[in-house]
Amino acid sequence: MKRIIIFTLGLAVFISCGSPKPPINTFNPGQEWNDDNNVHINAHGGGILSFNKKYYWYGEHKVAGKIGNTAQVGVHVYSSDDLYNWKDEGIALSVDSADSGSDIAKGCILERPKVSYNEKTKKFVMWFHLELKGQSYDAARSGVAVADSPTGPFTFIESMRPNKQAWPINVADYHKLPVSDTIKSKYCGGKGCLPAHVDSVNILGRDYQNGQMARDMNLFVDDNGKAYHLYSSEENSTLHIAELTDDYLSHSGTYARFFSNRYMEAPTILKTSAGKYYFIASDCTGWAPNAARSASADHIFGPWTELGNPCVGQDSALTFYSQSTYILPVQGKKDAFIFMGDRWTPENPIDGKYIWLPIHFVENRMELKWMDEWDLSVFDQ
Ligand code: DGJ
Numbered sequence: 001m002k003r004i005i006i007f008t009l010g011l012a013v014f015i016s017c018g019s020p021k022p023p024i025n026t027f028n029p030g031q032e033w034n035d036d037n038n039v040h041i042n043a044h045g046g047g048i049l050s051f052n053k054k055y056y057w058y059g060e061h062k063v064a065g066k067i068g069n070t071a072q073v074g075v076h077v078y079s080s081d082d083l084y085n086w087k088d089e090g091i092a093l094s095v096d097s098a099d100s101g102s103d104i105a106k107g108c109i110l111e112r113p114k115v116s117y118n119e120k121t122k123k124f125v126m127w128f129h130l131e132l133k134g135q136s137y138d139a140a141r142s143g144v145a146v147a148d149s150p151t152g153p154f155t156f157i158e159s160m161r162p163n164k165q166a167w168p169i170n171v172a173d174y175h176k177l178p179v180s181d182t183i184k185s186k187y188c189g190g191k192g193c194l195p196a197h198v199d200s201v202n203i204l205g206r207d208y209q210n211g212q213m214a215r216d217m218n219l220f221v222d223d224n225g226k227a228y229h230l231y232s233s234e235e236n237s238t239l240h241i242a243e244l245t246d247d248y249l250s251h252s253g254t255y256a257r258f259f260s261n262r263y264m265e266a267p268t269i270l271k272t273s274a275g276k277y278y279f280i281a282s283d284c285t286g287w288a289p290n291a292a293r294s295a296s297a298d299h300i301f302g303p304w305t306e307l308g309n310p311c312v313g314q315d316s317a318l319t320f321y322s323q324s325t326y327i328l329p330v331q332g333k334k335d336a337f338i339f340m341g342d343r344w345t346p347e348n349p350i351d352g353k354y355i356w357l358p359i360h361f362v363e364n365r366m367e368l369k370w371m372d373e374w375d376l377s378v379f380d381q
Pocket of ligand 1: 111112265266323
């Protein structure tokens with residue numbers, strides 16, 4: 001009798017979570033998206049690396065309950081040949097033990113990991129937004145890790161505030177004026193405890209000595225192999241685009257600031273075959289969805305021109321209940337890009353869903369339309 005019960009239970013467990021999943025050939029934005037083990041993909045705030053004809057999806061591994069808004073495990077990685085079907089490749093970067101004193105100790109906040117391959121060093125380099133354990137979002141640091149294989153294991157190198165003691169190429173004179181003591185602490189006004197008039201409180205100048213704040217971020221490798229780190233800086237009020245060194249492991253000190261006082265989060269970027277750069281980001285409303293922003297430029301260091309919300313139709317004012325995380329260039333198709341967004345569920349973060357939609361180019365701007373189901377053939381039309 002006991003044996004029968006154990007066998008039945010085992011079979012039930014095997015069928016519910018162990019059975020291989022039949023392949024799919026469409027994207028279903030906002031629906032559960034299961035991996036090869038039939039488990040919902042756990043790679044939030046993610047980014048994709050294309051390497052040797054395969055795709056690798058890296059993202060925040062979330063756990064159930066509010067504690068899942070902190071890093072309990074690390075960065076999860078999946079691989080795919082076709083973008084629809086994903087194989088669980090395990091944890092690419094693990095957090096250190098809670099009492100280790102490490103910058104990436106369990107319980108820190110580790111968000112929006114992105115990986116690029118460095119042709120010169122033959123290393124896979126991961127950057128992420130890091131908040132030190134127990135310090136909420138005050139640290140505003142960037143972390144970097146490195147691996148010999150796309151699936152890791154990645155080794156954490158260091159965390160820092162980018163570009164310390166370097167002025168941006170478009171620095172204004174007033175940034176270099178002495179910073180008054182009264183603005184060194186947090187300033188409450190405008191969007192809650194954020195500066196109401198950033199330029200008058202000169203956060204850039206305040207952070208010159210110890211490095212600039214860096215929260216929501218992305219990585220972008222240009223056609224010439226130069227890599228750039230894009231991050232929300234200056235208390236989230238202003239975006240920085242910063243060049244990385246040739247090994248992609250640090251900041252070169254060459255950077256520029258854009259969209260001053262526009263409070264953009266979730267920056268993402270693409271470059272078309274014609275050499276034009278496009279940008280999608282969000283407003284700054286915590287986990288709640290808001291209207292996306294977009295912009296274009298002829299050079300990575302600008303000038304950038306804002307183009308408004310790229311979403312159209314129902315729920316466009318809420319980016320279809322999502323927030324941008326990456327723009328994925330589809331391999332083998334010209335100017336085919338997928339908007340990747342997160343539909344956050346901060347009460348139970350492991351439940352968060354993914355919104356992938358094709359980007360359409362309409363008269364020099366981008367357009368995102370809701371689709372319940374679609375496939376890569378949209379790029380052939
Ligand atoms: C919005 C950001 O885009 C997310 O990555 C996360 O940092 C949340 N804010 C936290 O409120």
